[in-house]
Structure formats: C-alpha cells, structure tokens
Amino acid sequence: MPALEPSLEIVRVPALRDNYIWLLHDRISQETIVVDPAEGEPALDAARARGWTITQIWNTHWHPDHVGGNQAIRDATGARVTAPAAEAAKIGHIDRSVGEGDQVSTGTLKADVWEVPAHTAGHIAYHLPDVGAIFVGDTLFAMGCGRLFEGSPAQMYAAMRRFEALPDATNVYCAHEYTLSNARYAAHAEPENSAVAERLKAVEAARAADQATVPTTIGAERATNPFLRADSVAELARRRAEKDSF
Structure with missing residues (x-):
C-alpha cells in the first residue's frame, strides 16, 4: 500500500x-x-x-x-x-x-465530506487532505466508475471533475475489486492509450496472483480511467451505457 x-x-x-x-x-x-x-x-x-x-x-x-x-x-x-x-x-x-461541507474526525484524523451523487442519490465521499487520501465508495473505481442506479451522467461527470482536481498522489480507496473488468473495458474504449494497455497487463498479472489492485491514485486514474477521461457528459453517458453491457 x-x-x-x-x-x-x-x-x-x-x-x-x-x-x-x-x-x-x-x-x-x-x-x-x-x-x-x-x-x-x-x-x-x-x-x-x-x-x-x-x-x-x-x-x-x-x-x-x-x-x-x-x-x-x-x-x-x-x-x-x-x-x-x-x-x-x-x-x-x-x-x-x-452532507457537503461537513467534517468528520477522530483523534488527529479529519475528513471533509463531499456529496458525489450518481451511483446513489445521496452518495458521499470522505476526503482526508492532510494524508492525501479519499474514500469514494462506489463512485470512482480503479479504471472505472459506479453504475448510475439513482443518478445521472451529469452528476457522475461532475464527480469525475472533482476527483480529477485532486493531486496526482492522492490515494483512492474504493470498495470493490473491479479493476480487471474495468481495465478490459478501458482497453476497448481507448485502444490507442498505451498507459491503459500497460496497466491492463499489470492488473492481469496481479489478479492471476490473487493480489489486490486497490488503492489506486488520482494520477493513475487520470491516465487510464475512461470515465475520468471522458471529455463531456455525453461521452461519459455513452461509455457508461456501453460498459453496462460489455
């Protein structure tokens, strides 16, 4: 880690x-x-x-x-x-x-609450800026994003922009081991992206060895996540719909 x-x-x-x-x-x-x-x-x-x-x-x-x-x-x-x-x-x-703007803490740890609806209507994330970490639940995944069960592509796009603005070194703690399927879709969505191809190989090797692939970092996601990299709401919506049946 x-x-x-x-x-x-x-x-x-x-x-x-x-x-x-x-x-x-x-x-x-x-x-x-x-x-x-x-x-x-x-x-x-x-x-x-x-x-x-x-x-x-x-x-x-x-x-x-x-x-x-x-x-x-x-x-x-x-x-x-x-x-x-x-x-x-x-x-x-x-x-x-x-909700948005609240802070939670214990001891020396302090986390800012972000509202990031899309996967669910009231989804939040916990950002610990002092330690460069964010706990994102099912909003952002390694090389992926959550399904839009209760929210909209516009909400997910806004969340991606917010995550993207964090420093590259920020550690991202998501709640599922979905990286292999996400990486395979990323290679389909961006076949010319050499960073995706390299990461797919690394993820395949890690999963073959029964190793976890998270946490990830904002920098890694900026380079290889097709949802974080989508350049419009429409593009994110298209990719999310395509991934749902990929």
Missing part, C-alpha cells in the same frame, strides 16, 4: 465476493474507523487481530454491501455511525448524518 502519515495505518479487509472494507487506525488516539463495512465479522476480526477497537463507522451510501456490518459492529463495540443525511432513512441507526 502507498506510504501514509506515520500516525495513520490503513488496512484493506476483503468481504463478500469482491468488497473491500477499510480500517483507519490513528496511532495517536488509538481510535479505529471502519469505512463501508459490508459485513461485521471480517472488520471486527481484522481489528481484534491488531489489538484495535473500532470506535466509528463511516458509510458512503445505503447499499447493503456497504452498511450490512453496521449493526454487528455497533453491538460489539458501541461504535458511532456516520452516514449521508440524504440516505439516513434507508440506512437507519445513524448517530450523525452528514
């Missing part, structure tokens, strides 16, 4: 078929945050193995494979749940509802 601030450790926890849960451990406060717990036990087990106690849960959106572990973790640890205000009714048992 990319190097982070000495006070922060981030752990990737596989869950379900292709989900990733993220644990953020602040070594100074000794608090641990879990982002998008698809299941409770994998997150709890990973924390216990390290002697950590989960104190907060951050959800990016309401889908069951992102909030399914909330209750088990709350029951085991008393962790407080932060989730998008626009989806509070669908998630339930929320301690704090947040």
Whole structure:
C-alpha cells in the first residue's frame, strides 16, 4: 500500500465476493474507523487481530454491501455511525448524518465530506487532505466508475471533475475489486492509450496472483480511467451505457 502519515495505518479487509472494507487506525488516539463495512465479522476480526477497537463507522451510501456490518459492529463495540443525511432513512441507526461541507474526525484524523451523487442519490465521499487520501465508495473505481442506479451522467461527470482536481498522489480507496473488468473495458474504449494497455497487463498479472489492485491514485486514474477521461457528459453517458453491457 502507498506510504501514509506515520500516525495513520490503513488496512484493506476483503468481504463478500469482491468488497473491500477499510480500517483507519490513528496511532495517536488509538481510535479505529471502519469505512463501508459490508459485513461485521471480517472488520471486527481484522481489528481484534491488531489489538484495535473500532470506535466509528463511516458509510458512503445505503447499499447493503456497504452498511450490512453496521449493526454487528455497533453491538460489539458501541461504535458511532456516520452516514449521508440524504440516505439516513434507508440506512437507519445513524448517530450523525452528514452532507457537503461537513467534517468528520477522530483523534488527529479529519475528513471533509463531499456529496458525489450518481451511483446513489445521496452518495458521499470522505476526503482526508492532510494524508492525501479519499474514500469514494462506489463512485470512482480503479479504471472505472459506479453504475448510475439513482443518478445521472451529469452528476457522475461532475464527480469525475472533482476527483480529477485532486493531486496526482492522492490515494483512492474504493470498495470493490473491479479493476480487471474495468481495465478490459478501458482497453476497448481507448485502444490507442498505451498507459491503459500497460496497466491492463499489470492488473492481469496481479489478479492471476490473487493480489489486490486497490488503492489506486488520482494520477493513475487520470491516465487510464475512461470515465475520468471522458471529455463531456455525453461521452461519459455513452461509455457508461456501453460498459453496462460489455
């Protein structure tokens, strides 16, 4: 994984078929945050193995494979749940509802809340500018973007522009291992893009060795992600529709 601030450790926890849960451990406060717990036990087990106690849960959106572990973790640890205000009714048992411009924190960690609707109507992301990290749920993927279940191509295009404006070195923590299928589509969408061809080979090798391909970086996505690279709403819409049946 990319190097982070000495006070922060981030752990990737596989869950379900292709989900990733993220644990953020602040070594100074000794608090641990879990982002998008698809299941409770994998997150709890990973924390216990390290002697950590989960104190907060951050959800990016309401889908069951992102909030399914909330209750088990709350029951085991008393962790407080932060989730998008626009989806509070669908998630339930929320301690704090947040939206654009809000900030969440624990110990020395501070994250700005971004509203990035498109995959779902109230989807949010958590941006930690001090450590160069962003937790994007199902909005931005390595070489891909989320399906437009509740939002529009215009909303997704706006989200891509916002992500694109981050520094190249920003680490992007998405919630699924979709990179191989995304890379294959990227090679179809941009056959002349040598960076895509090179990354496809690297992703194929990593997955053949059962290695994870995330987190990614904004720089890598700027070079190889056909949705981040789409030059208009219409182009993003065309590519998203094509990828849906690719």
